[in-house]
Structure formats: structure tokens, C-alpha cells
Amino acid sequence: MNKRVIVAMSGGVDSSVALLKVLDAGYEAVGVTMKLWDYDVMGGRPVGESTCCSVEGINYARDVCVDLGITHYTLDFQDIFRTTVVDDFVSEYLKGRTPNPCIRCNSRVRWGMLFDQADQLGAGMITTGHYARIETGPDGIPRLLKGVDARKDQSYVLWDIPRETLAETLLPLGGMTKDQVRQMARDQGLVTADVPESQEICFVADNDYRRFLREYTNGQLAKVGEGEIVDETGQVIGQHPGYAYFTIGQRRGLGIAHHEPLYVKSLDPAANRITVAPRSALLASACEVGSLNWLVDPPAAPVQIHAQVRYNSPGAPARLIPAKDTLRLEFEKPQLAITPGQSAVFYDGEVLMGGGVILRENGA
Numbered sequence: 001m002n003k004r005v006i007v008a009m010s011g012g013v014d015s016s017v018a019l020l021k022v023l024d025a026g027y028e029a030v031g032v033t034m035k036l037w038d039y040d041v042m043g044g045r046p047v048g049e050s051t052c053c054s055v056e057g058i059n060y061a062r063d064v065c066v067d068l069g070i071t072h073y074t075l076d077f078q079d080i081f082r083t084t085v086v087d088d089f090v091s092e093y094l095k096g097r098t099p100n101p102c103i104r105c106n107s108r109v110r111w112g113m114l115f116d117q118a119d120q121l122g123a124g125m126i127t128t129g130h131y132a133r134i135e136t137g138p139d140g141i142p143r144l145l146k147g148v149d150a151r152k153d154q155s156y157v158l159w160d161i162p163r164e165t166l167a168e169t170l171l172p173l174g175g176m177t178k179d180q181v182r183q184m185a186r187d188q189g190l191v192t193a194d195v196p197e198s199q200e201i202c203f204v205a206d207n208d209y210r211r212f213l214r215e216y217t218n219g220q221l222a223k224v225g226e227g228e229i230v231d232e233t234g235q236v237i238g239q240h241p242g243y244a245y246f247t248i249g250q251r252r253g254l255g256i257a258h259h260e261p262l263y264v265k266s267l268d269p270a271a272n273r274i275t276v277a278p279r280s281a282l283l284a285s286a287c288e289v290g291s292l293n294w295l296v297d298p299p300a301a302p303v304q305i306h307a308q309v310r311y312n313s314p315g316a317p318a319r320l321i322p323a324k325d326t327l328r329l330e331f332e333k334p335q336l337a338i339t340p341g342q343s344a345v346f347y348d349g350e351v352l353m354g355g356g357v358i359l360r361e362n363g364a
Contacts, residue, residue, distance in 0.1 A: 004028045004123040011057030014129030016064045016192040017181045021172035022127050030121055031065040031072040033058050036081040037203045063191050077113055084108045090216055096267035097341030098247040107160035125168045130154045133174030134166055142166040144295050144352040149177040156311050159345045159355030160293045210245050227272030240274050243267045249337030283334035284361040289344045290326040294354035306347040309338055
């Protein structure tokens, strides 16, 4: 067995403790930090410390590796990250959908490029600091499970990684809580022990999506211009600066007064029109899902599962109905603001079965 492991080092406490864990397990580790973004190019630099896509993060990762006596490399993947993740992020917003770039980054960049680097460095496996577990099932095949810390479980963002990589991936934090991870880092005197977490998308660290879309599209959104906000009857009740600045379920920033709270129900890019409605109108009992990826053998017939349609939701019981290239989810109880472009992820208990991208609510 090849005992050399590539450890993805972000400069945060999670990847630092993941490194500690693989060293404790007897692996020969090589630390790799992926330089994905440059804030000086597009702006939006976060206020205070940042451990993702920043010089501070790279320095933290290097310092941890030096302290633990292992080799550290910083690799420039900005071009592939921009073309694969950022360009797709902007393209989806321009189509009126709401993407999850972290999922695409994991499957297309991290698991893809890290395995390429592992081959070049003579390593047999990769390690990340995600809160999820990989365990061997009764059939002897590796499967991906939720992390034991329900508050930190990150299995949702891993649904699109290649199934064949599970046998070559280590996720040493899946059986730990965040508090345990921080305490282990403190006990080892790691410089990253109390580094705050990054809560936003790395290339929009100031969380100003409008600014980012405006600047990155080089005036393309300005050409879209203002559009109408209409209610469910089609009556115009306001104006907006451009449909791409909004997402399904959004309430803030609409700039309209009404006798009850209104939320974005749908976007019409062709007409540059936003339809708003009361919260109850955003409930849907089904959705169609495409761009599927399976981490277990896909079901050939309808099956009861637990489906999660956004990262920060607890998920809900649903019936999964396979089709040729897509599938339909029918929920036991209506779900709020099912959003095209977001991911629907399927679970059998703790086991992540697979997932896909939401195409439309109600399958219509």
C-alpha cells in the first residue's frame, strides 16, 4: 500500500488537524495549498483574517507544515478555477439560476487537480478537512456518509465527486466535532487553532454578489438594465436593477412596499422580469433534477429517500423517481423555495447516495 498522502491545506484549522490525523495514522504526508483566486484582480477582499485564497492562508498552511516537518507546496490553479468555477457561477446567474460553486470546485478542481498532483508526487491518496466520512459498506465497497457533527456535516457539497475516488480519499475529521478539532489544534500548539472560519464563497469574500457580477461581467449586466417586479397576477408593483441580482426565495433588497412580506418566486431572464409572491406561494411538493452523479449504484425503480435541496437545510423525506437522464423528487411535505441551479442531494440514512442540479420545481 502506498502510504504517501497529499493533504489539501487551506490555512484553516480543519485542514491542519486533518494533517495531524494522517500523520498520527502513520502516513507520509505532503501538504498542498491550491492558489485559486487573487483578490487584487477582482476586489472584494474580506475584512480581517482570511484563510481561503489569501496570502494569510498560504502562510498559515506553510507554517503548520514546517512545524510538523513535512514538505509544503503552493500550486497555482487560478486559471482552471476561473474557467471551471467562476465563469460557470456567473453564467448560471445570467441564466436566472443560483449555482453552488463550492460543489463544482470540489468535483472539478479539488478532487480532479489534487489527484493529478498525487500522481506527480508519487502519492496514493488525498486528504481534505471536510466533515464527512468514508467507510466500507457490507459489500466491501467504500461509501460516503454524513459527518458525526450535524452542525458541520459537509457531505452535501461532496455529492459530485467521482465515485471511483472514494477508495483513494481520506476524510479524517468526519468522526470529530468542530470543538474537538479546535481542541486538538490547541493541544498541538498549531498557529491555526483559533483562526476564524470563512463563511462566504472564497471569490466573493465580502459577500457582495452584485458588485462581483457587475465587475466580472465588464458591463454586461448594465446592458440588461432595469426591469419590472410583478405579482402573481402580472401586475407591475416595482422596478429592479437586473434579474441576475436576485435569487428564488429572496426577500431583502426588493425595494417594494406591500401589506405582507413578498419573496422572489421566479425569474424571467428573457423579459428581465421578477415575479414576487407571499411565502406560502413558494412552497412546492416536487422538483426535477438533472446532471446526476451517483456514489452508490443508482436505483432502477422509485425509492424512498431523504433529500436535501440546500446546504443549510435539514432535508426531508421524498420519493425518488428515476427517468432516463433526470429524476423527479416528490416530497412528503412541500418544501420552501426550491431553487433551479442549487443541488438536490439524496441520502439513505447516513449514506450519501448521490445528487444532481435542480432544473425546475414541480417538474413542470
